[in-house]
Amino acid sequence: MDIPYTVEARPDTGLYNAKVGIWLFLASEVMLFGGLFSAYILLRVSAEPGTWPHGWQDVTLGTTETIILALSAITTLMAWVACKVRQFGRFKLFHGCTILLAVAFLCIHLSEYYDDLTHYEIHLTNGQIADGHMVKNNTGEDYVVIDGRYVNSEIDLDDLRAQKNISEKEITIPRSQIASMESYGPWFNDYMALDFTMTGLHALHVLAGTIVIGFLWGPGSKLWKKDPERFTNRIEVSGLFWHFVDLVWIFLFPVLYLT
């Protein structure tokens, strides 16, 4: 039995079924991310003035990621257009570019996570704080080495944008002088928890989209020979998801990197 309305539009909705399905799915996704944005607003506005982290994320990397996603949205659309005008070679080219751009996005994102997870705030027994990236932290040795700097209080670390020419050097700290030590993971504070949750969920969407697009680019493209119009509809549906992922990042970037 054939699945109905995979190509032709249903008379009552005016759309083929997969398109109604993806829009309903995207509506639920809006609520999912909406809940997280709402949590961000609640925590951000409730924070004491001057205590919310600012400038903790690398704007250059964030901008690069934004441009990559914008470019991938373009290549996704052009892949669909190529299918529409029956140019399979161009479809392969454009969707191949989309996959490469998505992988580039994910790699940059992973490097950011790595940067956060190797960045430590070390409270010393004398009240000072050493802040920087871990260079050496071997359990057998009685010292740790970080590439960072000393500050007198956590307030000095909140607004990094206001501080220019931060000089960092290699610091060796004996373990006996360490009162507590914590990396900038999601457990660090509200900002990092939100950052990891929101960008992590987004990255999972990018990964899922990449897998789907990769399937349609590779083994799934066999459908092109059998039913090109149905294949084109699949490309449109995956493209709508990809544009949504881009749309979410358009708001994540300013919220987490710029404000």
Place this chain on the structure above:
Amino acid sequence: MSEPHNSPATAGAPQNHDHPVDFNSYVRRCAVVFVAALIAIGFMIWASYLPQEHFSWREKVAIILCIASVNGFIVAGFLMHLLSERKMVYTILGFTVAFVIGLFALTLYAMSDFPMNTVTH
């Protein structure tokens, strides 16, 4: 939009006449959208560096989110074809917008809703 410039490679394939597609016009559209996105990104970054003496944090956030919204509208309108969609899609999105407004309204309401005699700083 005109009919496709390129002749179909697959004979007898069903044609969707709802959105006749012209490859070259889409290339132009995509170029314009991409440039608009780059400009929006540039403006957002510029706005985030506006001096604090003249612009409060709230004003800067409002400016940045306005630019992001314009950017989002361009992506949704032109790349997702929301400007020329069916009524069914608008209905789904209408409900979504209503629920999102409710979600944010409840959040804002909760921010000032404390039990009696709560001490706030």
